[in-house]
Structures are given as C-alpha cells and as structure tokens.
Amino acid sequence: MPKALDDWFIREILVHEAPLMHYLLRSAPRREEASDLRQEVYARVYEAAGKALPQQPKAFLFATARHLLADRARRAKVVSIEPVGDFEPLHVLVDDVSPERWCGGRQVLMRLADAFDRLPDRCREVVWLRRVEHLSQREVAQRLGISEKTVEKHIAKGMRLIAGSFYGGDDVPRPAARGRPPVDADGQQQAD
Structure with a gap:
C-alpha cells in the first residue's frame, strides 16, 4: 500500500503545493514558518490518507491547513505559569511604587x-489591530478588506480622537450609537 499511497499523494496532493504555500504565507502569523507548516500539513494528510483516502483531496488538504493554523493559534494563547522566586533579575521595582502612583496609573x-471605547467601531478595530496586535498596515488592510490608505486614515483619526479625549478633556464628542446622532460629554445631542 505505501507505493500506492505515495503515488496518490504525489498525484492528488503535491500538485497543490503552490496554492497551499500562498495560503500559508498569507495566513501564518510569521511568514518564515510557512515551510514548516506545509510539511506538517503534508504529514497530517499523509497519515490520514493511510487510514482512508479522502473523497476531495484538495479540500481535505486546505481544511487540514486551516485546522493546523487554528491549533497553532490556540496553543499560542496558552500562558505558561512558572513560579518566580526572585524579582531582582527581572528588574521589577516592587517596593518603589507608592499607593498614589499605583492608583494614578x-x-x-x-x-x-x-x-479607546469611544472610537467608532471600524476605527477602533483598525487601531487595535495596528497598535495592540502590532500588525502591519498591509496586514490590517488585508484582514479587514480595506485599502491601506483607509487603514492610514483610521489610525490618524483614532489617534487624534484618543489624544483629544485623553488630553483635551471630556469635551470630545462620543461616537453616535447606531441610528442616533452623536452626544457630548453631558449626554446632550450635538447639532450637525
């Protein structure tokens, strides 16, 4: 069976290597992992095909790739909890933080x-992806299906609104709820 399985694998799976690599390069968190991911996808497909050949090999190949990426993303979210005995090597100044400074922070x-919560929905999403998740402007544009110029405008608008709200006081208007005009800090409706 290995010879027949090898022939099937070459004929039905390896012919899709270019589209698979394109998908992995686009979807993987780090581009340099794409080759390793491809090999792991191939290993999973080969192992599964050894038990039973899939009816739709190409669909099975890409479903396996999606599942592998999802598994990796889930594993990346797991936080390792390791006891730390001494804070000195970590350069953490535990005793130097006064209650006033802690509260102020x-x-x-x-x-x-x-x-941040006051930002319009799309603007908030762009700012989050760009500034918190550290995605590139191109990655944000691709993920949200918008142009890079639009990402740039949302970032500029978001930073301006956050700075205005943060440093300018509460006179910065809150965004309108769906179907309602914007309101100021006192809850009064603003004129257009």
Whole structure:
C-alpha cells in the first residue's frame, strides 16, 4: 500500500503545493514558518490518507491547513505559569511604587480605555489591530478588506480622537450609537 499511497499523494496532493504555500504565507502569523507548516500539513494528510483516502483531496488538504493554523493559534494563547522566586533579575521595582502612583496609573489606564471605547467601531478595530496586535498596515488592510490608505486614515483619526479625549478633556464628542446622532460629554445631542 505505501507505493500506492505515495503515488496518490504525489498525484492528488503535491500538485497543490503552490496554492497551499500562498495560503500559508498569507495566513501564518510569521511568514518564515510557512515551510514548516506545509510539511506538517503534508504529514497530517499523509497519515490520514493511510487510514482512508479522502473523497476531495484538495479540500481535505486546505481544511487540514486551516485546522493546523487554528491549533497553532490556540496553543499560542496558552500562558505558561512558572513560579518566580526572585524579582531582582527581572528588574521589577516592587517596593518603589507608592499607593498614589499605583492608583494614578490605574486612573490613567481607565481614561485611556474609555477614550479607546469611544472610537467608532471600524476605527477602533483598525487601531487595535495596528497598535495592540502590532500588525502591519498591509496586514490590517488585508484582514479587514480595506485599502491601506483607509487603514492610514483610521489610525490618524483614532489617534487624534484618543489624544483629544485623553488630553483635551471630556469635551470630545462620543461616537453616535447606531441610528442616533452623536452626544457630548453631558449626554446632550450635538447639532450637525
């Protein structure tokens, strides 16, 4: 059976190597992992085909690639919890943070989170992907299906609104809820 399985694999799976690599380069978190991912996809497909040949080899190949990427993403979210005995090597200044500084930092963080929450939905999504998840402008554009210029405009608008809300006080308008005009900090409706 290995010879027949090898022939099937070459005939039905390896012919899709270019589209598979294109998919992996586009979808993998790091482009340099694409070749390793391809090999792992091939190993999974070969192993599964050894048990039973799939009816639609190309669809099975790409479904396997999707599942592998999803598995990797899930594993990346797992946080390793390791006990730390000594904070000294970590350069963490535990004793130097006064209660006032701690509270002030939390207040600043809350103000920043509030300013971020006030952004329009699409603008907030772009700012999050670009500034928090550190995706490139091109990756954000591809993920959201918009142009890079639009990403640039959303980033500029988001940063301007956050800075205005954060440093300019509460007079920065809150975004309109769906179907309602924007309101100011006092909840009063703003004129267009």
